[in-house]
Amino acid sequence: MEIVKEFSRFAHEYNKYNVIQKEVAKRLVSYIPKGLYHKILDLGSGDGAIYKALNYSNIEFDKFVAFDFSKEMLKIHPENDNIEKICMDFNQLNSFSIFKKDEFDLLISSSALQWSRDLLSILTTIAPLAKEHYFAFFTSNTFKTLHQTVNIDSPIYSRDEITKALDKVFSYEMEIVEYSLDFNSVYEMLKYIKRSGVGGGTEHLSYKKMKYLLENYPLKYLEFEVLFVKSI
């Protein structure tokens, strides 16, 4: 399978701790055919990267449901007459009982479902809610060299675990994109990981391991691997 590679440099800017998620949201939306959609559900909507990317791409819709379990994130999500904000946890499967079968034209989830506790159960529950599905999952190859350097496991699903779950629920097309983000120092990388919300696994590193990492991480960049999925 062909793997797309993208390179960026970390810049000290506003919104800097989610540069990769923003790129991911734009790419995911680029797979959606232009047109007018009735209702769209965005799982783990965050600060509205998907909503903004849809507007930017001139994809029109009557109603957009922003679903997130963080009140703070929903607060900073754009507001509009056609946006409904729902504060719920996608790990609680009964959260989805408020929706009807085929209620949505599009179900989108970008950079969020790597946090699902039981991916197969969520996918099985959400599949009937929409006609088309678009997902972007960060995989465990994200921060791979960093994890290897200090000998820790990624807290998020592997590519294999994600495709195994998808295979049971969807017919789909997928693309894998590797991103790398350059930094001036390992210290800045660790700060980025902590704030990015992607799933670093570095939160509980001992002082000794942290010191080892700062001195021995061999790359000038952080690695990210994202699996893009479109149901067919």
Ligand SMILES: C[S@@+](CC[C@H](N)C(=O)[O-])C[C@H]1O[C@@H](n2cnc3c(N)ncnc32)[C@H](O)[C@@H]1O
């Ligand atoms: C990395 S952010 C991505 C946000 C946005 N989709 C984007 O592309 O920029 C992940 C989002 O998923 C939300 N999230 C994580 N676990 C969740 C859960 N169990 N239920 C609902 N939302 C969740 C977080 O609050 C956060 O806003």
